[in-house]
Amino acid sequence: xxxxxxxxxxxxxxxxxxxxxxxxxxxxxxxxxxxxxxxxxxxxxxxxxxxxxxxxxxxxxxxxxxxxxxxxxxxxxxxxxxxxxxxxxxxxxxxxxxxxxxxxxxxxxxxxxxxxxxxxxxxxxxxxxxxxxxxxxxxxxxxxxxxxxxxxxxxxxxxxxxxxxxxxxxxxxxxxxxxxxxxxxxxxxxxxxxxxxxxxxxxxxxxxxxxxxxxxxxxxxxxxxxxxxxxxxxxxxxxxxxxxxxxxxxxxxxxxxxxxxxxxxxxxxxxxxxxxxxxxxxxxxxxxxxxxxxxxxxxxxxxxxxxxxxxxxxxxxxxxxxxxxxxxxxxxxxxxxxxxxxxxxxxxxxxxxxxxxxxxxxxxxxxxx
Numbered sequence: 001x002x003x004x005x006x007x008x009x010x011x012x013x014x015x016x017x018x019x020x021x022x023x024x025x026x027x028x029x030x031x032x033x034x035x036x037x038x039x040x041x042x043x044x045x046x047x048x049x050x051x052x053x054x055x056x057x058x059x060x061x062x063x064x065x066x067x068x069x070x071x072x073x074x075x076x077x078x079x080x081x082x083x084x085x086x087x088x089x090x091x092x093x094x095x096x097x098x099x100x101x102x103x104x105x106x107x108x109x110x111x112x113x114x115x116x117x118x119x120x121x122x123x124x125x126x127x128x129x130x131x132x133x134x135x136x137x138x139x140x141x142x143x144x145x146x147x148x149x150x151x152x153x154x155x156x157x158x159x160x161x162x163x164x165x166x167x168x169x170x171x172x173x174x175x176x177x178x179x180x181x182x183x184x185x186x187x188x189x190x191x192x193x194x195x196x197x198x199x200x201x202x203x204x205x206x207x208x209x210x211x212x213x214x215x216x217x218x219x220x221x222x223x224x225x226x227x228x229x230x231x232x233x234x235x236x237x238x239x240x241x242x243x244x245x246x247x248x249x250x251x252x253x254x255x256x257x258x259x260x261x262x263x264x265x266x267x268x269x270x271x272x273x274x275x276x277x278x279x280x281x282x283x284x285x286x287x288x289x290x291x292x293x294x295x296x297x298x299x300x301x302x303x304x305x306x307x308x309x310x311x312x313x314x315x316x317x318x319x320x321x322x323x324x325x326x327x328x329x330x331x332x333x334x335x336x337x338x339x340x341x342x343x344x345x346x347x348x349x350x351x352x353x354x355x356x357x358x359x360x361x362x363x364x365x366x367x368x369x
Contacts, residue, residue: 002031004089008039008100011287015095017053018175018353028361037076037100038063048267069130076103084111097131102138109141120145121152124307146356149310169355170347174294178350184272197277201231206238207284214248219322226328228259236263280334289317298334316342
């Protein structure tokens with residue numbers, strides 16, 4: 001049995017790494033290949049992630065690069081089709097909701113190769129988000145849908161998906177967190193930045209709705225100024241966000257903020273340690289909502305909606321508008337002891353990849369019998 005696992009952006013690496021290890025431990029899975037589409041690619045950062053996550057370098061790198069959604073999806077499809085023709089896999093596994101997820105699912109399905117979607121069933125209800133369209137369409141055509149939480153099961157059933165395609169396995173991203181938590185603690189990043197545990201904030205921001213227009217970016221800058229006025233704020237900045245500060249002439253004002261620690265994007269281990277020791281995380285990312293819930297660290301997600309509602313119902317995540325005054329107040333309250341009381345969701349236990357590998361082995365064995 002040969003499996004191709006697709007990665008397109010850095011968050012995908014954390015999900016595929018434990019799956020690749022689990023596949024290598026299954027006798028029936030004779031070959032586990034990793035294909036990197038290059039949808040989001042920075043040579044230095046990709047190398048760091050592959051090294052830290054103990055992933056072999058990709059068996060195939062497609063190098064599609066940045067482009068419009070249509071162009072990027074088309075480039076991935078054309079390149080991935082050649083890979084499938086040459087490798088003839090028994091299964092294509094995709095994770096998350098980036099354009100590569102949908103593109104590779106379409107190619108495999110049209111070539112009659114089964115598709116497994118990890119993180120199936122997540123829904124924000126906001127079809128203005130490209131990721132929401134990718135989730136919906138991928139789940140429509142994938143044969144195996146691996147779900148992180150009960151909400152995912154409910155969403156898929158409401159969309160008419162049959163029970164035999166749905167598998168509740170838990171959150172595979174937490175597998176990487178559990179596996180590397182001790183190693184992350186040895187990085188020394190908190191000490192190197194002279195930070196006091198629980199007395200600093202961490203920020204990540206890159207969503208187009210927050211950074212791609214002057215109004216949103218100005219509100220973000222004021223939010224940064226207010227948070228940094230309360231507590232040191234560590235901001236590993238996404239290249240997209242940095243470019244927007246330059247484009248809108250706000251970079252000098254950003255650089256002038258006291259107690260703001262601006263960093264280049266960090267490796268997985270360093271960022272994991274920063275989150276774990278922080279007092280609060282402010283983000284618009286999807287995966288960080290899940291990681292902070294597992295770590296029991298307060299998280300403020302500056303978005304209108306989330307495809308991960310369990311992080312709010314059970315976890316430590318809160319949705320907020322990008323309102324500088326309100327975010328400042330909430331950060332102040334959290335630092336004063338008003339922390340959300342969360343719990344770790346069911347099956348977020350570090351053993352998800354093993355369950356997925358077993359399901360795949362059993363399902364494909366039955367199909368080939």
